[in-house]
Amino acid sequence: ALFVALVTNNQADAVICFDQTGAVVYPRPTTAANTGSTWNDRALAAQLRDAQNAESFSPETAAASYANIAAQATNTDLAARALQGQARCFALSGKKEQALETLIGVLGQERFARATDEQGRVIVPNAELRALELLNNSTNSQTQAVLRKLKEQLTNYHTSSIPSAQRRFLMRELLRLFPNQVEFPTLPAEDLAARYLDAASPSQTEPVLKQAPLPDLWQFSSAHGRVLVLHHTDALLQRLASSVSPQLLPADLKLSLLPPGKVPDQALLSMLAGPLLPGWRLALDLKERHLFETAAEQRIALYVWSGTLVLLTVLVLALLVFRLIAKQLALTQLRNDLVANVTHELKTPLSSMRLLVDTLLASPQLNEKTAREYLDLIAKENVRLSRLIDNFLTFSRIERNKYTFRFASVKPSALVEASAAAVRDRFTSPGCSFKVESGPESPVVADSDAIVAALVNLLDNAYKYTGEEKRITLTAHAQNGHVRFAIADNGIGLSPRETRRIFKRFYQVDQRLSRGAGGCGLGLSIVQFIVKAHHGDIQVQSEPGKGSTFVISLPAAETNPSLN
Ligand code: ADP
Numbered sequence: 288a289l290f291v292a293l294v295t296n297n298q299a300d301a302v303i304c305f306d307q308t309g310a311v312v313y314p315r316p317t318t319a320a321n322t323g324s325t326w327n328d329r330a331l332a333a334q335l336r337d338a339q340n341a342e343s344f345s346p347e348t349a350a351a352s353y354a355n356i357a358a359q360a361t362n363t364d365l366a367a368r369a370l371q372g373q374a375r376c377f378a379l380s381g382k383k384e385q386a387l388e389t390l391i392g393v394l395g396q397e398r399f400a401r402a403t404d405e406q407g408r409v410i411v412p413n414a415e416l417r418a419l420e421l422l423n424n425s426t427n428s429q430t431q432a433v434l435r436k437l438k439e440q441l442t443n444y445h446t447s448s449i450p451s452a453q454r455r456f457l458m459r460e461l462l463r464l465f466p467n468q469v470e471f472p473t474l475p476a477e478d479l480a481a482r483y484l485d486a487a488s489p490s491q492t493e494p495v496l497k498q499a500p501l502p503d504l505w506q507f508s509s510a511h512g513r514v515l516v517l518h519h520t521d522a523l524l525q526r527l528a529s530s531v532s533p534q535l536l537p538a539d540l541k542l543s544l545l546p547p548g549k550v551p552d553q554a555l556l557s558m559l560a561g562p563l564l565p566g567w568r569l570a571l572d573l574k575e576r577h578l579f580e581t582a583a584e585q586r587i588a589l590y591v592w593s594g595t596l597v598l599l600t601v602l603v604l605a606l607l608v609f610r611l612i613a614k615q616l617a618l619t620q621l622r623n624d625l626v627a628n629v630t631h632e633l634k635t636p637l638s639s640m641r642l643l644v645d646t647l648l649a650s651p652q653l654n655e656k657t658a659r660e661y662l663d664l665i666a667k668e669n670v671r672l673s674r675l676i677d678n679f680l681t682f683s684r685i686e687r688n689k690y691t692f693r694f695a696s697v698k699p700s701a702l703v704e705a706s707a708a709a710v711r712d713r714f715t716s717p718g719c720s721f722k723v724e725s726g727p728e729s730p731v732v733a734d735s736d737a738i739v740a741a742l743v744n745l746l747d748n749a750y751k752y753t754g755e756e757k758r759i760t761l762t763a764h765a766q767n768g769h770v771r772f773a774i775a776d777n778g779i780g781l782s783p784r785e786t787r788r789i790f791k792r793f794y795q796v797d798q799r800l801s802r803g804a805g806g807c808g809l810g811l812s813i814v815q816f817i818v819k820a821h822h823g824d825i826q827v828q829s830e831p832g833k834g835s836t837f838v839i840s841l842p843a844a845e846t847n848p849s850l851n
Pocket residue numbers: 748749752776778779780781789794795796797801802805806807808809810811812835
């Protein structure tokens with residue numbers, strides 16, 4: 288009863304039960320045969336053996352002999368064995384009906400219920416199996432009745448005395464004969480218990496989980512050693528897991544048990560499972576490990592981003608500091624250049640003026656013609672000095688962002704005229720031809736003073752960088768919504784490389800030449816600044832030795848309302 292209870296409730300894969308002396312009581316061993324003790328019975332037992340020997344060659348005689356033994360025997364085992372033999376003989380001689388009658392009717396009597404054969408097997412169930420084989424028809428009512436009765440005996444663990452080996456044999460035979468009508472859930476447990484008993488000689492052991500002598504099998508003995516339960520590893524793990532109440536653990540945790548030798552691969556914590564499960568380990572782990580990993584990943588991402596951000600901030604700051612320093616350096620450089628240039632450029636006209644004045648003062652009598660000549664020269668130096676100072680002031684205002692333009696609608700011809708007038712005196716000297724085309728009437732929006740200053744600067748350069756025979760022209764044309772002011776000369780010209788650089792501050796192609804001509808390398812940078820402020824554009828076409836043409840292009844008033 289314990290066997291079937293534990294096995295069907297899935298508390299064990301098999302059970303071995305012992306009596307007080309330690310002998311196995313279940314799986315029920317096959318008991319020794321009982322041949323009867325009276326003198327008569329012993330004689331009949333001898334006759335029974337004779338009949339058995341005669342069975343094969345003379346079934347009829349053997350049948351009669353068996354009937355005689357069955358009638359006389361006082362021992363039910365003996366009688367039942369004789370009846371079993373008689374039925375065999377009937378069957379052998381083709382008397383199926385009589386055989387069935389003996390197997391079911393006669394042996395079915397209550398008094399034979401516990402009778403056993405010489406091997407200790409209970410006779411009735413074997414007789415019933417034989418009857419079923421003879422009936423050979425799974426549907427008729429007699430077959431069903433016998434089958435039901437036999438099934439009932441095989442599944443009855445409470446009162447039946449069938450030895451386990453016989454029970455397993457009969458179960459298997461019924462499964463073979465009636466595969467769709469019978470099932471025996473305890474058969475695997477019976478088989479396992481039998482295999483265990485074959486492999487081991489069980490003795491009472493202490494209540495500790497141990498490896499059984501069969502692979503993948505564990506045994507556990509009860510406190511007094513009367514019951515030994517067997518578990519397959521997988522089933523044991525399931526049973527142990529289901530025996531832990533889930534309420535004992537926080538929802539996110541998972542508790543698992545690991546057999547000896549198995550290492551937890553991911554557990555948060557693992558420890559020995561205690562003295563009852565020697566070598567086993569309890570492992571605690573998170574149910575959803577990825578939650579943990581996701582949290583870790585998020586944290587790593589946070590660190591990486593913070594690091595990147597800090598790095599970027601440092602980089603940006605470094606860049607700003609670098610730019611600031613570069614700007615400071617450039618300013619210092621500019622100041623140095625300016626001081627050097629200004630002093631030098633101012634000194635030249637001043638010293639030549641002083642020389643002229645000193646000469647005049649030192650002469651005891653003033654010759655009017657010479658005096659006039661000298662004064663003329665002094666006036667020229669003066670103009671040159673004023674222009675230089677104008678350029679410096681303009682440049683200084685530009686650098687301090689203080690240069691303000693006063694835009695108004697102006698006719699290009701007025702600008703051309705004003706520029707020409709400013710230089711005409713000098714440009715009418717011998718060896719200099721100066722042509723002016725006063726240009727279109729359509730107005731431009733411009734600061735007249737600034738544009739005139741730009742044009743005069745270009746005219747000055749044309750004058751300065753031309754040889755003895757100077758041919759200079761100043762023209763203005765309307766073209767594609769623009770007014771183009773062109774200043775052309777037949778001077779020394781510029782190489783393409785120089786052309787790209789001349790608009791830089793303080794850049795001079797040939798310093799000696801420029802200084803001699805009274806320049807400081809600021810003129811073109813000022814021109815470019817003014818032109819850009821007018822949303823215009825300046826271009827140079829030049830060829831060394833042949834001359835240069837500077838073209839300032841300003842948007843015509845109708846296309847440039849924004850400057851109003
Ligand atoms: P600078 O005061 O030296 O003339 P600019 O800025 O006006 O300074 O001109 C820069 C340089 O460009 C000059 O030093 C000169 O070498 C060159 N340059 C300017 N205009 C001409 C020109 N018309 N022909 C040849 N070279 C020129």
